[in-house]
Amino acid sequence: MADMNDDELLDALGVEVTPLKASSRTPREERIIAGFEDILRFHQAHGRAPLHGEERDIFERLCAVRLDQLRKLPEAKTLLAGLDSPGLLAGVATTSANVDDLDEDALLAELGIGHEPADQNDITVLRHVRSSTEKRAAEEIADRTSCADFDKFESLFEQVERELKSGIRITLRFGRDTSIANGNYFIVGGQLAYVAETGETIKAPNGESDARLRVIYANGTESNLLRRSLQRALYKDDTGRRLTDPDMGPLFGDAPEPDDIETGTIYVLRSLSNHPFIAEHRELIHKIGVTGGKVETRITGAEKDATYLLADVEVVATYKLHNLNRTRLENIFHRLFGAAQLDLTIEDRFGHPVKPREWFLVPLHVIDEAVLRIRGGSITEVVYNPTTARLVDPKT
Incomplete structure (x- = not known):
């Protein structure tokens, strides 16, 4: 049997060999x-x-x-x-x-x-x-292209930036369930973004609704990404924010907020200090504040308080308001008149140097106009020009 080849060996064993079919x-x-x-x-x-x-x-x-x-x-x-x-x-x-x-x-x-x-x-x-993670990352970043009609949006971004500076708009942390709609503004990846268009509603693979967005960025670019992708990007971005609407709600809204007061007063004070600079510009130097109580109580003991320039003060104007947010309202005045803030250092009762805030080189009639514009919602349309002592359109 040692001399048999494979075929002969299989034949001797009675094994039928069938050729394999290709x-x-x-x-x-x-x-x-x-x-x-x-x-x-x-x-x-x-x-x-x-x-x-x-x-x-x-x-x-x-x-x-x-x-x-x-x-x-x-x-x-x-x-x-x-x-x-x-x-x-x-x-x-x-x-x-x-x-x-x-x-x-x-x-x-x-x-x-x-x-x-x-x-x-x-x-x-x-x-x-690509992995699903890579696809989501690419979708959320979305290739940005140059915005051909950015001139239509540039003034909107300028307006929003003024509203942020004046306190009419504020930024809030973006929550997982925060909605996104046309006209909304966000900060994503350090860029101010505007939702200009929303496409037809589609069904995402998980069965939920989605839509393609046209998002314009303040740097003159745009992207075409899914709404849910923008939501994920904003939620995962530690600096991601949404901007509130400029409807004056934060100042005079119906829904109370933690720093709201039911009835308040904007008050304007004039110092009776005999400090040479203050005495020379007394008709121009004013302190603007907001209180939920009586103004008279607020200024009691002014002559002992560096906040009031260690001198008596006189109340030259008051404005009654309802459902206002004290902090945001004060921020509006500080930002509006910040360029005209009084730069003066005095010593308190203990000889320590103090630089009082809330005092501005602003005429009373300009403060009147500012309050009217706050009430009417047009405060974001102007800035204060210290040279001319007027509220002016920043575009002119």
């Missing part, structure tokens, strides 16, 4: 079938088709991507007809990728069915496809 399928078809068989195994184990979603394990999400792509592959239904007893290929693709724009090679690459060696084509290895 496969009629191409390597690509074999790989498509192998990938679909993994999807079938998932269906048999779970009783349903694989689904997309961040809460799903990586294998299910990979199977879901492959199934969506196979549904778009022209030859797949014919090739897999005998295997697809559950009717998986008859479903609707839910991936956001536009597979209709891919040629055959690119589509196979999305499936991980390229021309790699067979040992590199395991169904759990998704080749040529």
